[in-house]
Amino acid sequence: MLPLFKQMYKEQVKDNIKWTPRKVIERFGKEINNEDSIYYWCYKNQIPVFCPAITDGGIGDVLFTNSFKNDLVIDLIEDTKEISKIAMKAHKSGAIIMGGGVPKHHILNANIWRNGVDYAVYVNTGLYEDGSDSGAKAS
Secondary structure, X not given: OHHHHHHHHHHHHHHOOOEOHHHHHHHHHHHHOOOOOXXXXXXXXXXXXXXXXXXXXXXXXXXXXXXXXXXXXXXXXXXXXXXHHXXXXXXXXXXXXXXXXXXXXXXXXXXXXXXXXXXXXXXXOOOHHHOOOOXXXXX
């Protein structure tokens, strides 16, 4: 990933590109060139993939390491605005959420602007009694 982040930084400076987690994932799909990758198919079919917690885990570790070499900036708020605009314009909205936490919170918050989703399926082990977002009821 470091060579890719180096190239993305050059594009950020030269072409004034504003990177977001969605654009980073789109770039991964373009560069990976592997039909076994979901990011590859999302890139090929222009399906946006939003990841508000892109810095949580291995990618975040590589971004941290990269930060000593250049100042690649990834704008989280731009993706929040984009997903909220998509939700606000939707005639119908649904969510299939595997797990919970940040992704669940992110997609449901985007749909607040249209008074919630019309359909939802939650698959997780969170308990309502814990008071966690993961275990929150759909109602």
